[in-house]
Amino acid sequence: MAISTYVSPDDLKTRRESLQSQRRLKAWQGVWRFVAVCGLTGGLVWTMTLPDWVIREPSQVKILGNKLLSQQQIKQMLSVAYPQPIWELPIHQVKEQLKTQPPIDDVYITRRILPTQITITVRERQPIAEASSRGEVGFLDAQGVWIPQKFYQKGVKPVASDALKVMGFEQQYGQHWNKLYTLIMSSPVKIKLIDWRDPSNLILKTELGMVYCGPYGENFPQQLAVLGRMSKLSSRVPKGRIIYIDLSNPESPSVHLTNPPKTDKDKTKAQEKP
Incomplete structure (x- = not known):
């Protein structure tokens, strides 16, 4: 059984007026919000242009x-x-x-x-080595970025006086620098200088003498390992006689020496010859 609810005309009129009032209130609220936002935005823009x-x-x-x-x-x-x-x-x-x-x-x-x-x-960037490039002096960081010396004021020492030195550094060597530097620093034989001026022959100045490595490549870790095994070389051969150590073929290293100095006995024999 359906139940119907009777709403008088006065009630309908009251409801309509109430809804209209609510709509007008919401409309005015929207207007005031818009005005407030515009005012704040304008004030902010104006404030940002102040001389201070x-x-x-x-x-x-x-x-x-x-x-x-x-x-x-x-x-x-x-x-x-x-x-x-x-x-x-x-x-x-x-x-x-x-x-x-x-x-x-x-x-x-x-x-x-x-x-x-x-x-x-x-x-x-923290320099870790002195490096010359195309006749200009500078420094290298761990990532192989070359920094010209002109960026540092006189009296500023970016690296220690005994830091590794590099000659003939070129930009394309930067991609190899991080690995090369790590290997150099872990070598049991102290390496003082890297001469990269001739790409076909990387030269290392070490505590044993000059070391010829040939072109830098994948066998460089093996070359340093062989050099490490030769660390006692100076105890068998006077350092002054070592011209250079050739590690271009690490499977067959060689040491190039000067002729041994003549002894007094040799000099006497030479004088006795007719």
Whole structure:
């Protein structure tokens, strides 16, 4: 059995008026929200253009993390036009531009409103060897990045005085450097210098003397292993007689020596000959 509910015309009218009032209220709320958002946005934009929020000079650029480079050097690397609103500063562009500089490995940049400044935190590359390239002196880091000496101020010593030295370094050698350097540092025979000027013959200056390796290749670890087994060579052969050690074929190493010095007995025999 169906049950019907009677609604009087007055009730319907009241409900319609209530719904209309709710709709008008929601509409006004939407308008006020829009006005408030526009006001806040406009106020924010206006505030950002205030003179106090402008980078006017290099003194408003703070540098952190630098050890070998001075703050002034890093600021000179920046391609920033002054004055410039802090929010218009091309942070990503500045970061990428700094990372193209050989002494800098990574960069992190933040903005600060009070006081108005930008903070640039750098991670420098740590040189581990002296290296000459095409007649110019510089340094190498562990990844094989060559850093010209001109980036470091006079008096700054990026590497120790007894650090490994490299002659004739070329950019294409960078891909081999990390592995080569690791092997060099783990060698039982101390290696003081790498001469890469002739790609067909990598030369090592060691505590035993000069070592010829031929072109650098996959057999380099084996060559160093053979050199390690020859570490007692100087106890059997005077170091002054060793011209060079040839490890171009590690399966058949050879030592090239000078002629032995003549003894007094040999000199006497030579004088007795008619």
